Amino acid sequence: MAANADLANLITRLETIVKRLEETGGSGGSGSGDSESVARYVEEFDTFVTDYVEPYLAASAVLGGSVDGQAKCLKSIVDEQRKFLIIASKCSAPKDASVIMKLAAGMSGNMGKMEDFKKKMKNDERSHVSAACEGVVVFSWIGYPKTPMKHVEESKESAKFYTNKVLTSTKNGDKATEHKNWVTSYLNVFDGLHAYIKDHHRTGLSWNAKNLHKPPVAPKPEHLKSDGALSLPPPPPITPPPAENECPTLPPPPPQFLMDPQPGVLDLSRADAAPKALFAEINSKGLGITGGLKKVTNDMKTHKNPDLRQHAPVPFKAKQPPTFKPMGKPKAAPKMPPKLVLEGKKWIVEYQENQNNLVIDNTEMKQTIYIYKCTKSALIVKGKINSIVLDSCKKMGVAFESVVSGVEIINSDSIQVQAQGTMPNVSIDKTDGCLVYLSKECLDCQIVSAKSSEMNVARPKDDDSGDFDEYPISEQFRTFWDEKKKTFVSESAEQMG
Numbered sequence: 387m388a389a390n391a392d393l394a395n396l397i398t399r400l401e402t403i404v405k406r407l408e409e410t411g412g413s414g415g416s417g418s419g420d421s422e423s424v425a426r427y428v429e430e431f432d433t434f435v436t437d438y439v440e441p442y443l444a445a446s447a448v449l450g451g452s453v454d455g456q457a458k459c460l461k462s463i464v465d466e467q468r469k470f471l472i473i474a475s476k477c478s479a480p481k482d483a484s485v486i487m488k489l490a491a492g493m494s495g496n497m498g499k500m501e502d503f504k505k506k507m508k509n510d511e512r513s514h515v516s517a518a519c520e521g522v523v524v525f526s527w528i529g530y531p532k533t534p535m536k537h538v539e540e541s542k543e544s545a546k547f548y549t550n551k552v553l554t555s556t557k558n559g560d561k562a563t564e565h566k567n568w569v570t571s572y573l574n575v576f577d578g579l580h581a582y583i584k585d586h587h588r589t590g591l592s593w594n595a596k597n598l599h600k601p602p603v604a605p606k607p608e609h610l611k612s613d614g615a616l617s618l619p620p621p622p623p624i625t626p627p628p629a630e631n632e633c634p635t636l637p638p639p640p641p642q643f644l645m646d647p648q649p650g651v652l653d654l655s656r657a658d659a660a661p662k663a664l665f666a667e668i669n670s671k672g673l674g675i676t677g678g679l680k681k682v683t684n685d686m687k688t689h690k691n692p693d694l695r696q697h698a699p700v701p702f703k704a705k706q707p708p709t710f711k712p713m714g715k716p717k718a719a720p721k722m723p724p725k726l727v728l729e730g731k732k733w734i735v736e737y738q739e740n741q742n743n744l745v746i747d748n749t750e751m752k753q754t755i756y757i758y759k760c761t762k763s764a765l766i767v768k769g770k771i772n773s774i775v776l777d778s779c780k781k782m783g784v785a786f787e788s789v790v791s792g793v794e795i796i797n798s799d800s801i802q803v804q805a806q807g808t809m810p811n812v813s814i815d816k817t818d819g820c821l822v823y824l825s826k827e828c829l830d831c832q833i834v835s836a837k838s839s840e841m842n843v844a845r846p847k848d849d850d851s852g853d854f855d856e857y858p859i860s861e862q863f864r865t866f867w868d869e870k871k872k873t874f875v876s877e878s879a880e881q882m883g
Contacts, residue, residue: 425475425594427586431468438571438578439464445568449514449561452507453568456518459499463525466492470528479593490528497522509756509777513551517572521545524576527583531590534583542576549573558772558791560731560752722759732756738763751790757782776801788827795820805831814838823854835859 439461446457470489480486500522507515524541527534549569556565586592668675684690725736726744731753733746738760746755749769757765757776767774767786774789776782779798788807795801795814803812804823814820814835822843824831835841841859846852860878868875 424472427592428468428471428475430582430586431471434578434582435464435468438575442568442571442575445564445571448564449568452503452511453514453518455506456500456503456515459496459503460518460522463493463496463522466490466496467525467528474591474593476594479591486529493525497525509758509775510555513548513555514568517545517548517552520548521572521576524579527579527587528591534587534590535580538576538580538583542573542580545576546573728753734758735760735765757784770807774803776803814841817841821856833859 443457443461446454470493473489500519503515504519521541521544524538527537530537549572552565552569556562559565688694722737724738724741725734726738726746727734731750733749733753733755735744735746735755735757736759738744739762741760741763744763744765745768746765747768749767749771751770752772754772755767755774757774757779759777760779760782762781764783765785767784770788770790771786772789773791773794774784774786775794775796776784776798777796779801781800782798783802783804784793785804786806788805789809792811792813793803793805793809795803795812795817797815798817798820800819801817802821802823805825805828807825807827809824809828809831811832811834812822814833815837817838819840820838820842822831822833822841824843824845826846829845833841833843839861841861842856843859844854844856846854863876863878865874865876867873
């Protein structure tokens, strides 16, 4: 209990120090004295925020949505880390790791809020949100006492996996420049933090070795006087005697160990009394001890009494295995209303079932189509479109004239896609069953597949009969070391045969 009180007093004292510093000189200005001034590395951290974090906030505000919300959450983490640095500049490193965990609770809570944006994000924000969630752990460098710079480098590499996807998916969009600026400003945060740690915290967080603010001493218990003499507590209040007509209550009986003649001594005579009496009775009867047993006569014996053999033996019944009640069927997800609408420059096609006459016309080259959770339906697109995405669809067919960017198929089953004009590339990811029809204008189309099966591509025959020849897309690969190229090389099943 005393240790917990010391810990609570220490944290309260440190929070008071931070609040006083922020009121007097916490923004990097001058304080009233040396004890109230801000350490140099706190001022340098403010410079880092101005030069790197604020441009990232501005770039995120341009994109809006979940991207902007995550940026504001990251700013809260930066503010909490500044408070932590002020505490570290005034105090020596605590021996108890739980103190550091409680001081960093604000940063940990905001990092958890970053993950909540995955539930609110739109499909075109998926890579942005994932990049921010992967990279925000960079601000936990205070927990790496020996290699904080290496932690920053590893966090940046994890974030770049998703920022590269952002650049790839938005290079032909309307806000390609804004997305590129967002990626650049976000990665600059890692570079700026790496340079700051290199200058001030190369081998871990720099605590104040002089220990200007020591933890408060725990107060003495009240029953100890200042001179060390023992002060006894006051006696309990005296219970008044019962009234004349009231019967006095009897006290409870004393414990059993108080009733023993010699407390703390085991009475072996009581423990041995019962066994001794039993053996004394057995020895007293001698050989006649079996005379009290019941005898089995011949009419009770099965092999000597024929009547007993006429009854069939009781059949053996095996124990029935325990029965388990089947669990109820899971509740089906609520059926969503179908949707086919143009929102800005994106056509949204959602929750269509058994609709074979879906048509999108009056299209523009800058528009995109997003098809989500459609089943047993067919869509015809007239005109030239930027790109088409099929997500979580089953038994869906799409026919279109031309696309500028390409077609992407994700988490779907039994999909058919037919291009009547140009189509640069097709991406197939986590899909079982996909047939891609090519036209003569797009025979140079590139097909990229991953984690998919039952994929085929059909090209028109050369005799202009309108028929197609189908070719399977390889699903099996062999990887081996190439001594000439000095690297591992993969080849498909067709090359192996």
